[in-house]
Amino acid sequence: MQKTLKLLVTFMFIGATAFAQTRQLTLKDAIIGRYGQYNPERLHQLTWVKNSKDTYSYVEKHKLIGKNIKGKEVEYTSTIQINNALRAAGQDTLKRFPKISWINPDEILFRNDNHFNLYQLNSQHITKTISIKPEGKFADFNAKAQKVAFTVDNNLWVADENGMTAITDDKNLGIVNGQHVHRREFGITKGTFWSPKGDLLAFYRKDETMVRDYPIVDFMTREAELKSVKYPMAGMKSHHVTLGIYDCKTQKTVFLKTGKPLDHYLTNIAWGPAEKYIYIAELNRDQDDMKLNQYDATTGDFVKTLYEETSKTYVEPLHPIVFSKTNPNHFYRWSRKDGYFHVYLYDTSGKILKQITKGPWEVTDILGFDPAEKYMYFVSTKESPIDRNIYKVQISNGKITRLDKADGTHQALLSDDGKYLLDTYQSKNVPRVTNLITNKGKVVSNLLAAANTLKDFKFGTNTIFTIKAADGKTDLYCRMILPADFDSTKKYPVILYVYGGPHAQLVRNTWHNNARFWQYYMAQKGYIAFTVDNRGSENRGAAFENVIHRHLGINETADQMKGIDYLKSLPYVDKNRIGVHGWSFGGFMTLNLMLRHPEVFKVGVAGGPVVDWKMYEVMYGERYMDTPQENPEGYKECNMLNHVSSLKxxxxxxxxxxxxxxxMQQSMKFLRECIKQQKQVDFFVYPTSEHNVHGIDRVHLMRKVSDYFLQNL
Structure with missing residues (x-):
């Protein structure tokens, strides 16, 4: 009897293990679970405690935990303690631990609704509250001045513990203050910029009264309502931007005299350390001439141009200059002037002192400097375009030292004293690891080794490899996922997932090679999932990207077809069953592939596609295509309406x-052309969605996409 029981238990264990290893992803697992229960564990809000040198903090189980480099742990506070302080202050309590910023080793800042609270850890009390209007947006807190800039509708305000002050009072809603401009291009993420001491506030003022209202319809009201937006299209009138400087002491504003033409771009705002000057990367509308200009912050007068960069294609400034903390007359500039993003040291006369990093690879992040600025710490693609590794460079001689030990995609936080880094990385088979390392690369301790949340699922082989681009010499990185029960003697259909445009890289050495779980889901259904990063995509240098200039979709499509040629060479690929799916620029690429190569692609799903670049916005569209007036043939060739006749x-x-x-006018124009040419095409609208579909609605979206391939490919 006992022997029989043991055998039964053994068989049950084997059966359970076999079942665990063959779980199938549901669509909800692939879409929602990817960012929920299957997202690998992380140290939430991991950061260095400000001015502590050797202590870092993170949030765990509703508690703020601190540890020093020797591993000594302290519990700073908890959601319960913060809620006690909130009740005492007459504020609503929190359901989870708030996002915090360190002010000093004994004080944190957190936001609760429209209240910015300074919280002392020793006493567990709120020491100061700065409130903004409940409808306030785009809040920007300055720790030194202990003030908050924020907007209400189109106007800018500043609040401190004594109350709120309106900085602007524009009645015309077409004039917008304190918000991002130029449609968030050129690295722009906000519209307010505090000076180092917090005495002055620079802010964007955008005049878009000359831009026609564009109709967006809300269909969910009793009667549909019009929500007009400003959408300047390529070759048409664009908004005008100026930069104001508000003095918190005098309560007066001056505007920089940035001159004409008024439709130029003001980007990469940076303050000088003494608050006397402010620096702007000014770009002409043609986006082929950038000047780094200096202005007097008191008078608004132009001082001088420190540097000018021109290009036969385009210049795209993305990063403000960073001033040296050891020499106020020196600054660091991040530029692609030699063809790759590298860091340069300048003085304030505009003289270049040295190029700090160089080589056929890109600096993707600057982590900071040691206090003496002997070393700069950074992340780059030096080892491989699909990896991100951590380095330090000796500024005096350019000697570079790699600090991490593992291949993959690393991101790091440098301590205030420059002696330690918090290194977090992923790779194909590594869900997430966080190590504390020294500035010489020695691992002090492992802080996290996340478990494989997908260990119970059975997936097919996922590999990264290279093929040659259409130019016959450039390596392109590809990712291919095979079905779980792959049999090389069988024939399988392929779904190509494509983006293909600038500022995106789909194939990377992160967990599961950066694959979308939906691709695994479709592989479960018997499809090969394939992706290639064509020329034009991110992190490969200017020449790799600029090949798309003035004829979007042409070289990108040629490179994607090299991927198709590779697939056709494989004996297990069904050449007659190839499909393609992409969104945004990827939707545009889906149309390119379906219409330019109808003999190859049997099924396509194009989400939010650009159809005609004349109907796309000014900043992005004119950077890559110039204006329709300057490049009529390019716009004609890249207009998908002119290729509808090829649809099969x-x-x-x-x-x-x-x-x-x-x-949505883009899709409507395409549908109308299909009707005119008697071409059958399917169409689906998400009534409340903007450029993408999020939340639980995304499960519906991907069910729609999946079923389309399952039924037709």
Missing amino acids: GKLMLIHGAEDQTVV
Whole structure:
């Protein structure tokens, strides 16, 4: 009897293990679970405690935990203690630990609704509250001045513990203050910029009264309502931007005299350390001439141009200059002037002192400097375009030392004293690891080794490899996922997932090679999932990207077809069953592939696609295509309406009705052309979605996409 029981237990264990290793992803697992229960563990809000040198903090189980480099742990506070302080202050309590910023080793800042609270850890009390209007947006807190800049509708305000002050009072809603401009291009993420001491506030003022209202319709009201937005299209009138400087002491504002033409771009705002000057990377509308200009912050007068950069294609400034903390007359500039993003040291006369990093690779992040500024710490693609590794460079001689030990995608936080880094990385088979390392690369301790949340699922082989681009010499990185029960003697259909445009890189050495879980889901259904990063995509240098200039979609499509040629060479690929799916620029690429190569692609799903670049916004569109007036042949060739006659396969377009990035007019024009040419095409609209579909609605979206391939490919 006992022997029988043991055998039964053994068989049950084997059966359970076999079941665990063959779990199948549901669509909800692939879409929602990717960012929920299957997202590998992380140290939440991991950061260095300000001015502590050797102590870092993170949030765990509603508690703020601190540890020093020797591993000594302290519990700073908890959600319960913060809620006690909030009750005492007459504020609503929190359901979870708030996002915090360190002010000093005994004080943190957190936001609760419209209240910014300074919280002392020793006493567990709120020591100061700065409140903004409940409808306030784009809040920007300055720790030194203990003030908050924020906007209400189109105007800018500043609040401190004594109350709120309106900085602007523009009645015309077409004039917008304190918000991001130029449609968030050129690295712009906000519209307010505090000076180092917090005495002055620089802010964008955007005049878009000359831009026509563009109709966006809200269909969910009793009667549909019009929500007009400003959407300047390529070759048409664009908004005018100026930069104001508000003096918190005098309560007066001056505007920089940035001159004409008024439709130029003011980007990469940086303050000088003494608050006397402010620096702007000014770009002409043609985006081929950038000047780094210096202005007097008191008078608004132009002082001088420190540097000018021109290009036959385009210049795209993305990063403000960073001033040296050891020499106020020196600054660091991050530029692609030699063809790759590298760091240069300048003085304030505009003289270049040295190029700090160099080589056929890109600096992707600057982590900081040691206090003496002997070394700069950074992340780059030096080892491989698909990896991100941590380095330090000796500024005096350019000697570079790699600090991490593992291949993969690293990100790091440098301590205030420059002696330690918090290194977090992922790679194909590493869900997430966080190590504390020294500035010489020695691992002091392992802080996290996340478990494999997908260990119970059975996936097919996921590999990264290279093929040659259409130019016959450039390596392109590809990712291919095979079905779990792959049999090389069988034939399998392929779904190509594509983006293909600038500022995106789909194939990377992160967990599961950066694959979308939806690709695993479709591989479960018997499809090969394939992706290639063509020329034009990110982190490969200027020449790799600029090949797309003035004829978007042409070279990108040629490179994607090299991927198709590779697939066709494989004996287990069904050449007659190839499909393609992409969104945004990827939707544009889906149309390119379906219409330029109808003999190859049987099924396509184009989400939020650009159809005609004349209908896309000014900043992005003119950077890569110039204006329709300057490049009529390029716009004609890249206009998908001119290729509808080639359509043969099954094609579905999907669009968000409230899309303000790629307006739904793009899809409507395409549908009308299909009707005129008697071409059958499918169409689906998400009535409340903008440029993408999020939340639980995304499960519906990907069910729609998946079923289209399952039914037609």
